[in-house]
Amino acid sequence: MLAREFVLDLDAFEGPFDLLLSLVLRDELELVDIDLVEVVVAFVERLAERDEIDLEDCGEFLVLISSLLELKARGLFPDEADELAELEPEEAAEELARRLAEYRRMKAAAAWLTDRLAAEGDRFFRLGPAPLAPRPERKLAPQAPALLAEALRALAIPPKAVSLRHMELRFPPVSQFLDRFRSVLARRRRFDFDTEVAGLPRVDQAVAFLALLELRKAGEVELEQGAPFAPIRVSRLDLSLEDDAAATAPAAVAAQEGTTWTARSA
C-alpha cells in the first residue's frame, strides 16, 4: 500500500510513513516537530510517479494525514478547544486565507535569504576581537537588590492564556462523527450523508466526510454516489442481517476483499 509504505526524508524523521505513524502513536516522536506539508508533498510526488491513481490509497492517506493534522493542531494550541466554536465559518475562511498568505510570504522571504547567503558566501570577516586589540573592561553601575527579587517574582507569575481565537479554525474531532454515524446506522440501514450533515459549518462537514472514509476503511459501510456532486448514500455493511440480502451481498464481498472502491464517482 503506497499510503503507508512510501518513504519520507524530513528534518525530524527519515523512514516509511508507517513507522512515523507508529512512533507518533507511541509518543516516541513529537508531532509538533514534523512538517506535515512535507509529508503531503512526498505522498503526492510518489503518486505522480504512478500511471493510475488508486483511490483506495488516496482515501487512506487522507484519513491518516487529517488525523495527524488534528492531533498536531491540538498539540500546538492545547487550550483553545472552548474558543474554537466561537469562530464563524466566514471569519475562519478569512483567517485561514490570511495565515496562508503570511506563511507564503515567509517562505518567499526564506528563499530570498537562501539566494542572498549563496551570493554572499565569499565574504569573509573576522569574528571576535582583533589579535592586537586592547581588551575592553566592562563596568557596571551599582544595582538595586530589589531588581533581583522582582525578576524572580515575575518568573513566578503563571502565564495568561494567550487568546488565539483570531487565528483558529473550528476543528471537531473525527471521533465525534464516527460515534454519530454509528448510532445512526444502528437505527437505520442507510442514510444520506448530505442530509445528515446539512446545516453544519463547512469544516464540520469536511471532518464528517473524513469520518465516513474511516468507516469505509474499516469495512463498516458502503458508499455510493450516482454522479459527481450527487448525494452520497451510506449503507451499513452487515452480513448477519437477512433482509435486503440481494443488495448487501456484493458489498460485503467487496469489503472482504478490501480492494474495491465502490463509490461511483464517474
Next chain:
Amino acid sequence: MDRPLRLVQAAPPVTQLARVIEALLVVASQPLSVEELAAAAADDAARVEEALQLVAARFAEGESGIVLEHVAGGYAFRASRDAAEACGRLFERPVERGLSQAALETLAIVAYLGPCSRPDIARVRGVAADSVVANLVERGLLAEAGRSDDAGAIEYRTTPLFERIFGLGSLAELPRLDDLGGDAAEIRKRLEQIAASRGA
C-alpha cells in the same frame, strides 16, 4: 598687536582622520557606525563621512585585499572576494551555508515581524520552533530581546551578525514583504473556488 593671536587650532586634514578611522576599524570587533567613529575620533560626523570616502577608495574591491563595507548599520573591514578561496582554507565561514530550511524560515519571520516568541514562530510555521531557535541563538544569529508583555514568553530578534552574514546594511534592506509571496485576498478567492467545486 598687529597680528591677532591664533587661538583656534586648524582641524587636522581629513587624510589624517581617515588614518584614524582605518586604525579604529582594524581593531573593532563589530561594524562601527558614523556616530561611534566620530565619538572615538573626537571629530564631527560630517568629516567622518568625508574621511570614510577616502578609506573606501583605498580599500576597494579589486584594489586591495582588505575591503571596506557598509554593513549591519556601520562600517567594517572584510577580506576581498578574490581571497575567498585562501580564506576558506584557513577559516571557517561565519555560518556554514548549511542553514536548514527551518532555520531560514525562522530567521525570515523574526527579521520581518520584529521581536517574536517561540510560540509566535510556531504559529506561522506550524512546527514547534524550540530546537531551531536554540540553534540560531547558539550560532549568534538570534538573541533574546526581553519577555513579551502578555504571556511572558521570551522574545527574539535578529543580531548584527545576521545582518553581516547576509550582507545587509540594515534590516531595511530586506525586500518588501508585499512584493513576496501571496496576497490574502487572492488566496481567499482560491479557497472559495475549491470549496465551491466540492458542492454544498
Next chain:
Amino acid sequence: MDRPLRLVQAAPPVTQLARVIEALLVVASQPLSVEELAAAAADDAARVEEALQLVAARFAEGESGIVLEHVAGGYAFRASRDAAEACGRLFERPVERGLSQAALETLAIVAYLGPCSRPDIARVRGVAADSVVANLVERGLLAEAGRSDDAGAIEYRTTPLFERIFGLGSLAELPRLDDLGGDAAEIRKRLEQIAASRGA
C-alpha cells in the same frame, strides 16, 4: 618533441599574493605565521616572505592607520600609534546602567536558589542559559562552584563582585521572598512548574 609542454602555470605576481595576505590577516583573530599564510595562500614560504615586505611597506607606521606587526606567533595588523587615543576611547566602555532581562533573571536564580548548573537555570527560566551564563562568568558576576553531586554538571555561584554591585554585605541580605515559598527548594519547584506551563 622539440618543444616541451608547458605544464607549470606561471605563478601570479607577488603583488597579488600580497593582497591575499592582507585579506587573511584582516580576518584572523590571532597572529599568522609564514607557514600558515603559505598554506592558506597555496604558495611557497619564500614568496610569502617577499609579499609580506610589500604588505609591510603599504601598512607602515606613519603611512597608514593599519600597521603590520611582527609578533611572537607571526604577523598581525594593529592600529597605528597616532590613533592610540581614539582606540582608547573606542574600547573604554561607558559604565553600563543596567543588565539585560536574561542576565537579571539568571543572577536572581543563582543568588536566591543557591549554586545552580546551566540545566537548573534553564528549567527555571524555560529557556537555555548557556550564553547568558558564559557572559556573566566573563563579566565576573558568576563563577564556577564545582560539579553537582548527581548529574556532574558544573554549578555556578554569584561572586563578591556581584555582591558589591548589588550593595549586599552577603547573600543573606537579599530582599525576602516569603510570598514565593518557605525555602529555596520550594521556590525552585514552584518556578520550574510555572516555566513548564509557560511552554515553548
